[in-house]
Amino acid sequence: DAKTTQPPSMDCAEGRAANLPCNHSTISGNEYVYWYRQIHSQGPQYIIHGLKNNETNEMASLIITEDRKSSTLILPHATLRDTAVYYCIVRNSGAGSYQLTFGKGTKLSVIP
Amino acid sequence: GAGVSQTPSNKVTEKGKYVELRCDPISGHTALYWYRQSLGQGPEFLIYFQGTGAADDSGLPNDRFFAVRPEGSVSTLKIQRTERGDSAVYLCASSSGPGSYNEQFFGPGTRLTVL
Numbered sequence: 042d043a044k045t046t047q048p049p050s051m052d053c054a055e056g057r058a059a060n061l062p063c064n065h066s067t068i069s070g071n072e073y074v075y076w077y078r079q080i081h082s083q084g085p086q087y088i089i090h091g092l093k094n095n096e097t098n099e100m101a102s103l104i105i106t107e108d109r110k111s112s113t114l115i116l117p118h119a120t121l122r123d124t125a126v127y128y129c130i131v132r133n134s135g136a137g138s139y140q141l142t143f144g145k146g147t148k149l150s151v152i153p
Numbered sequence: 154g155a156g157v158s159q160t161p162s163n164k165v166t167e168k169g170k171y172v173e174l175r176c177d178p179i180s181g182h183t184a185l186y187w188y189r190q191s192l193g194q195g196p197e198f199l200i201y202f203q204g205t206g207a208a209d210d211s212g213l214p215n216d217r218f219f220a221v222r223p224e225g226s227v228s229t230l231k232i233q234r235t236e237r238g239d240s241a242v243y244l245c246a247s248s249s250g251p252g253s254y255n256e257q258f259f260g261p262g263t264r265l266t267v268l
Binding site: 083140 | 184186193209212246254259
């Protein structure tokens with residue numbers, strides 16, 4: 042799976058949009074971009090994933106650049122409960138891809 | 154419905170002892186995974202079960218680590234002759250099937266401390 046690069050930490054004011062970047066310049070055509078987050082003392086939680094189109098669900102939006110070398114996870118109205126470590130993961134599609142390869146992620150702190 | 158549960162939540166043991174960590178996956182999930190997370194790091198893959206069999210144990214660090222899933226549901230991670238370097242949070246996840254199409258649901262983890 043391709044390697045990802047994320048900033049180690051970010052701050053966001055409560056109620057504002059949090060934009061978390063991820064670089065994955067070596068991504069290949071059959072690899073998806075996944076985002077998980079881990080709130081303190083909990084296991085990781087799936088947020089969203091995408092291949093090349095922008096995606097949105099009830100938790101977040103995922104914007105993938107046209108060349109697919111980077112992406113941004115957007116939390117539209119951050120709350121204090123969104124304080125967590127956010128992991129960007131690139132992963133092959135298909136039944137053979139079951140292992141999640143986590144980096145160190147971005148520690149997002151939402152400030153009141 | 155119930156999520157993935159892990160017991161105990163905390164385990165403190167002495168160097169050289171044997172420990173067992175238990176994972177109860179979501180009912181009906183055929184795939185089960187163990188990960189290990191050291192302080193300040195992301196989780197690292199240890200082993201993957203599809204049903205009762207270990208389909209991939211390439212992440213187990215050495216032969217002191219072993220995991221079983223005898224009936225295709227509950228899994229136990231076993232660590233022999235524990236070392237201080239084994240101290241970490243051990244996470245279990247399950248999914249309805251293998252592969253990237255199926256979301257992995259994680260438990261809260263077991264924090265293992267080896268003194």
